[in-house]
Each structure stands twice: as C-alpha cells, then as structure tokens.
Amino acid sequence: AQSVTQLGSHVSVSEGALVLLRCNYSSSVPPYLFWYVQYPNQGLQLLLKYTTGATLVKGINGFEAEFKKSETSFHLTKPSAHMSDAAEYFCAVSDHNSGYSTLTFGKGTMLLVSP
Amino acid sequence: GAGVSQSPSNKVTEKGKDVELRCDPISGHTALYWYRQSLGQGLEFLIYFQGNSAPDKSGLPSDRFSAERTGGSVSTLTIQRTQQEDSAVYLCASSLTLPGATGIQYFGAGTRLSVL
Numbered sequence: 001a002q003s004v005t006q007l008g009s010h011v012s013v014s015e016g017a018l019v020l021l022r023c024n025y026s027s028s029v030p031p032y033l034f035w036y037v038q039y040p041n042q043g044l045q046l047l048l049k050y051t052t053g054a055t056l057v058k059g060i061n062g063f064e065a066e067f068k069k070s071e072t073s074f075h076l077t078k079p080s081a082h083m084s085d086a087a088e089y090f091c092a093v094s095d096h097n098s099g100y101s102t103l104t105f106g107k108g109t110m111l112l113v114s115p
Numbered sequence: 116g117a118g119v120s121q122s123p124s125n126k127v128t129e130k131g132k133d134v135e136l137r138c139d140p141i142s143g144h145t146a147l148y149w150y151r152q153s154l155g156q157g158l159e160f161l162i163y164f165q166g167n168s169a170p171d172k173s174g175l176p177s178d179r180f181s182a183e184r185t186g187g188s189v190s191t192l193t194i195q196r197t198q199q200e201d202s203a204v205y206l207c208a209s210s211l212t213l214p215g216a217t218g219i220q221y222f223g224a225g226t227r228l229s230v231l
Contacts, residue, residue, distance in 0.1 A: 032218065043222035043224040044208075046221075090157075102148065102163055104160070105150075105157055107156075108157055
C-alpha cells in the first residue's frame with residue numbers, strides 16, 4: 001500500500017522568501033510522484049512530476065522538486081514566493097505498475113503568502 | 116472538450132434524496148477517476164474506469180454510491196439516500212493509458228455537494 005505524508009497543513013512565507021513544502025511517501029515499487037496545486041473553487045492543476053531519470057524536476061511557475069530515494073522524499077521548492085502562489089498544494093504517488101495509475105494523495109498544505 | 120467538465124458545479128440537496136453528478140472527460144482519454152475531497156480527509160479515491168468498465172471500485176464508501184460510464188466518455192456518479200456526511204467536493208479526472216504513458220491525471224473543477 002502506498003501513502004503520502006505532507007508535513008504541515010499550513011505554511012506561511014513572506015513575498016520573496018523561499019518556499020519549501022515537504023512530502024514523504026511510502027511505496028512498495030518505484031514510484032511516480034506528482035505535485036498538484038489547487039486554487040480556490042478550482043480543480044487540481046499539475047505542477048510537476050517525477051517518473052524516471054533526472055531526480056530534480058522543474059515545473060510550472062518556477063517550482064521544482066527533488067526525488068530522494070534514500071529519504072523517500074519529494075519536497076517542493078520555489079526560490080522566491082509570489083502572492084499568486086497562495087493556494088493548496090498536494091503531493092501524490094501512483095502505483096503505475098498496477099496497469100493504471102490511481103493516485104494516493106497527501107492531505108495537502110495550504111501556502112499563505114504575506115506582503 | 117478542452118478540459119474535464121463537471122456538472123453541476125454546486126448541488127444542495129436534502130438528506131435522503133438521490134443525486135447525480137456528471138463528468139465529461141477530455142476527448143480521447145480512456146481512463147476516468149472519481150475522487151472525494153472533504154475537510155479533514157483530503158482527497159479520497161472512489162472509483163476508476165477504463166473504457167466503460169470499472170476494474171477498481173475499492174474506494175466507494177458504501178452501497179449507496181454507484182457510478183457508470185457510457186460510450187467510453189461521460190460518467191455519472193450517483194449517491195442514493197444522501198447523508199450529511201456525503202457533503203464534500205467530488206472531483207473527476209481523466210488520463211491517457213497508452214503504453215509507456217505516465218498516467219498524468221487532468222482534473223475538473225469539481226461538484227460541491229451540500230446535504231442539509
């Protein structure tokens with residue numbers, strides 16, 4: 001069984017500060033890992049994904065994440081926060097070896113950005 | 116269509132009534148997923164369709180919940196005899212399932228269900 005743990009239900013940063021959202025996973029097979037963002041009253045939008053290959057992946061809006069197998073982590077970072085980054089962020093893992101890819105999500109982290 | 120479309124966007128119903136939620140996936144996507152998003156529970160997987168069949172219904176919380184998909188396209192999630200604990204946002208997603216595909220899921224905006 002897979003699981004995802006996101007540390008911190010809320011993270012507050014100042015505009016221009018580093019954003020770090022933590023995600024740890026457990027999976028019995030090499031995972032595919034995803035970060036999604038959800039703005040108010042909208043669906044989830046894919047930020048970035050890791051499947052195979054390079055462990056540092058870059059996504060939209062200046063976000064990136066690094067897959068660290070030894071730490072079973074996939075933390076999301078952005079060097080400088082913008083007000084428009086305020087949203088809820090979800091880390092997810094998929095068991096692609098099952099023939100399809102049901103996602104298991106973390107409980108989400110709300111990012112608050114102050115001026 | 117250009118994206119995953121869900122209707123209605125909001126639904127208010129009385130306890131005990133039946134509701135139907137609709138999902139129109141991205142054209143050509145053979146896989147369709149339903150999730151439930153509720154406060155304190157995060158996102159929970161409900162059911163997966165490949166074409167018109169549902170090989171994984173493991174997330175449906177009770178026999179009051181059912182779903183179907185017709186023509187390999189539109190899906191309907193039905194909740195019978197709604198209860199207050201069914202209040203949540205119901206999200207639909209679709210994806211390609213070609214060999215080697217990474218299974219990226221594209222989400223609709225959801226249906227917010229409120230059971231009074």
